[in-house]
Amino acid sequence: MFLPAQAGFATGTPTESGDYLVKFNGAAEKGLVQAFGVEEEDILHEYELLSVKHLNLTDQQAQGLERHPHVDMVEENAEVQALGQTVPWGVPHVQGTAAQEQGHTGDNVKVAILDTGVDNTHEDLANNVKGGHSVFDDAANSDPYYDANGHGTHVAGTVGAVNNDLGVIGVAYEADLYAVKVLNNDGSGTLAGIAEGIEWSIENDMDIINMSLGGSQGSSILEEFSDLAFDEGLLVVAAAGNSGNRGGNNDTVGYPAKYDSVIAVAAVDENNNRATFSSTGPAVEIAAPGVNVLSTLPGDDYASYNGTSMASPHVAGVAAQVWQAKPELSNAELRALLNETAKGLGPSHQYGHGLVQSLDAIEN
Template sequence: MDTTAFLRWLQGMMTEKNASHKKRIIRFQNSQDFRRFVHEWSEMKASVSSLQSVRQMGIIQAISCPIPDDQPHRRFDGRVWVENDKRIRIHTATQRASAPDKGIPWGVSHIKAPQAWSTTTGHKIKIGVVDTGVDFSHPDLRQSLARGINLLNRSLLPHDDNGHGTHIAGTIAAANQLQGMIGVAPRSSIHPIKAFDHNGSAYVSDIILAIEWCVRNRMNIINMSFGMKTRSKALLSAVTNATNAGIIIVASSGNDGKRRAIDYPARYPQTISVGATNRLRRIAPFSNRGIYIDIYAPGDKITSAWLKGKYHEMSGTSMATSHVSGAVALLLAKQPDLSPNEVKAILRRSMQPLKGKRSPRVTGEIDIAKMLQASDR
């Protein structure tokens, strides 16, 4: 492939006037083409302002950039694939301010996390929370936060300007025994990756860059409390590469109350897909359900950390996902060499049956005591 010609074409496309530019993901089929392109682009971008908005995603040999034409492979001999860089949103059904759930929140207690703390607290397990960032000053999270990244502005810390990411982090790893709340795995480390803006919206390319950061920084778990309706080959490729690197990806199924469909990336078989239950161990009305769900967890009326040191009650499959990420952290702290497939198999054979006549018989709710027993077999 003539990467110099491709770079010139790209520059022309990006500066084309009177055209509606859309963000696209362009993937190179050949790794040598990609490396050559990155080398030439690196040398040119300082002097060509339009090329500075190109972002490279080495994990899938791709770039993202705004161009009007989504068919460059017509000119470049099928050497590149193109897809729209779609929007993706955090999964929240409802939220309201609430008093702190002092001590152990109901969901943490319900899945029997406290019974495991004498043997495992998630120590040394690194969890990449791809979300809206985190409130670094929250007293319940200060002991639990480690280095992260702000993909929207790399010169800033991944500060949360929405609240969702702080809520997720609290359920996973809050550790303030005396005054505040305790999460599922209080000695695990949260690495906040800000990929979502204050409205809870991101591009697929932001998620891919987040996954790439998690692989490079050797996360054990990635929490993905977000989703979209359409599949993305680029996102699937990133998820596959992360799973092949041994990272367990936990993803929320969505809040549409659907019986036969769940959102992506939870629908990809490489992830652990999570549905939400309530205090009665019934599937929450808002939760997607059906054969694509791997496990259910508490997601209805969950109180956790919020901005400015406060607390919020939220409902959604996002909240269920953070319970499962914490549970997997407890498991990995005991048995760090488990593969993603082995973790999923342990979860499946240790679930509590759900309540309700129409509840599935195959998939149940997470039970940490049973999960740890099953892992010893």
């Protein structure tokens, strides 16, 4: 939509001129214009449906016309810019929009984004990024708010991009986001780094951990940290992985999603078909949008990505909405509720319990 900048008269000498919209309330429009010395070339446009003219006026002419009893208003022709906010398809698909309309926005729920960092200056994230930590000590990666990769910023936008008439909107647009940099600017990390990020999340009282990351090799230590987070009351959500194939019958879920204490999220498209890349197996617990997902990128930018990395933050965002609505739930009860109210889509090894549904969980 188009929104005008604030109108007002510029100050200056009477010889300065500018564009104005003038609305008349009488039949003597032409005579008034001539009386104030407006030349023919300064009549830029005459509207047909309203008694309005677009005129080039000096400050003195504008002020005189404004005071005349047959002139309703004189306004500067201020510049406008196109503004608007896109609702990515995944948000209403998981009933995020419907939940928002009922006031469920993830307010005061803390979500740790274990990823490549989050750009905390982004126009769509700055108000919601409340803190962070980096597991790296080298100059290039020690700042959790420097995300040269972009992956973490994209994930954060799906969880909680601000509702501000700019860019996109997240599922839980009032959630508190925390940038926990466990992947470097190349998008890689280690099991030890992820464990450190989980530990930081526990020690700093996070409610939800989102891990849009994974690998084919597990670790007993990482599993113990994941278990500890769940035992301490955190909800742990992770991408199932992108190692699926068209048949979708192999066990390809990666770690840490494969651990019992972690919700493994598969990816679907707008038609609720499993993305062919989405990993499959008995550990798949729930599904969410993961194809052509529009979200934030560093530098006030936006782009659409594919992956179970994009599906996982939809579930984290829904969890934040539901937990705001039902703060009495334990993490185990919340997890069970999300599974019970998911929309069944197909075989459990491909879709888990089905498509996560926010409002159904809230109203259950």
